[in-house]
Amino acid sequence: MSAILEVDKLSKRYADSEFALQDVSFSIPYGSIVGFIGENGAGKSTTMGSILGTLHKDDGSVHLFGEEMDPDKRNMKENIGVVFDDMKLPGELTIVKLGNVFNNIYRQWNQETFNHYIDLFSLPHKKKISGFSRGMAMKLSVAVALSHNAKVLILDEATAGLDPSGRDELLEVLRAFGKDRERGILLSSHITSDIEKIADDLIFIKGGKILLNVQKKILMKHYAILQCEQSELKQIDPSFIITHKSNGDMIDVLVSNREQAPSEIKKKDFSIDDISLLLMRGEHT
Numbered sequence: 001m002s003a004i005l006e007v008d009k010l011s012k013r014y015a016d017s018e019f020a021l022q023d024v025s026f027s028i029p030y031g032s033i034v035g036f037i038g039e040n041g042a043g044k045s046t047t048m049g050s051i052l053g054t055l056h057k058d059d060g061s062v063h064l065f066g067e068e069m070d071p072d073k074r075n076m077k078e079n080i081g082v083v084f085d086d087m088k089l090p091g092e093l094t095i096v097k098l099g100n101v102f103n104n105i106y107r108q109w110n111q112e113t114f115n116h117y118i119d120l121f122s123l124p125h126k127k128k129i130s131g132f133s134r135g136m137a138m139k140l141s142v143a144v145a146l147s148h149n150a151k152v153l154i155l156d157e158a159t160a161g162l163d164p165s166g167r168d169e170l171l172e173v174l175r176a177f178g179k180d181r182e183r184g185i186l187l188s189s190h191i192t193s194d195i196e197k198i199a200d201d202l203i204f205i206k207g208g209k210i211l212l213n214v215q216k217k218i219l220m221k222h223y224a225i226l227q228c229e230q231s232e233l234k235q236i237d238p239s240f241i242i243t244h245k246s247n248g249d250m251i252d253v254l255v256s257n258r259e260q261a262p263s264e265i266k267k268k269d270f271s272i273d274d275i276s277l278l279l280m281r282g283e284h285t
């Protein structure tokens with residue numbers, strides 16, 4: 001078994017929306033961090049909710065450690081640490097009391113680990129959670145997700161609302177978690193630089209469909225954004241073209257094999273943000 005979590009042909013529609021998640025398939029390999037990238041409304045939270053069973057999926061399957069995901073099974077819940085943007089932890093509790101609550105909920109709750117992350121994130125042990133800022137509440141949710149010996153983390157916009165040093169701290173923690181060969185992370189973020197820093201695999205989603213699923217090292221080594229004139233477009237082998245977009249008089253072309261690109265066509269330096277923009281705005285072949 002090569003993947004800790006496998007998602008196969010996941011589909012979901014909402015009764016009152018045009019949106020549809022269509023045949024979404026991917027996996028989280030053991031010991032890896034998968035970055036999930038897409039614009040507002042692309043379907044990231046819907047995918048995560050359908051995996052977790054907080055949303056009812058119409059079709060497709062999810063396997064955790066090779067076993068069909070059953071959100072009602074206690075060990076499945078315990079094995080997945082979850083952070084959502086709008087997670088509501090009980091506001092009237094302090095962190096000390098919250099620790100006691102989770103100690104009764106999770107069989108593998110580790111109070112020492114929890115205290116470690118609370119101190120690392122400089123959170124107050126005795127203040128009511130209702131008085132926390134958005135960033136503090138997010139850090140607390142992450143501390144909870146990391147403290148019940150979960151093997152998979154599903155993090156929806158977990159770095160949102162954190163200041164740069166808080167984000168850096170959190171990314172370090174996630175990097176260390178994801179390095180463990182028995183663990184894996186699915187992380188969505190609009191801050192592509194965060195994903196660029198720690199992800200091993202990248203999934204780009206738009207309109208409920210995966211546009212590209214690629215290892216970051218393959219993307220950075222072999223992909224290229226070519227900048228060419230309309231007349232030069234036909235010199236590029238179409239089987240390597242992922243997407244292209246007019247950019248004034250020129251065309252930006254994302255190709256999967258830079259080595260095959262005609263040498264006279266200019267290659268632009270790119271970041272994952274550039275790739276994301278081109279994928280989201282480009283015409284797909």
Ligand SMILES: Nc1ncnc2c1ncn2[C@@H]1O[C@H](COP(=O)(O)OP(=O)(O)OP(=O)(O)O)[C@@H](O)[C@H]1O
Nearest residue numbers: 014016017019038039040041042043044045046047
């Ligand atoms: N409960 C719901 N009922 C109807 N439509 C919904 C519901 N939840 C989400 N949608 C629609 O599904 C689409 C995908 O939303 P989703 O929250 O999965 O996107 P996202 O990629 O997570 O976006 P964001 O980056 O803004 O969080 C959107 O068009 C949204 O309006």
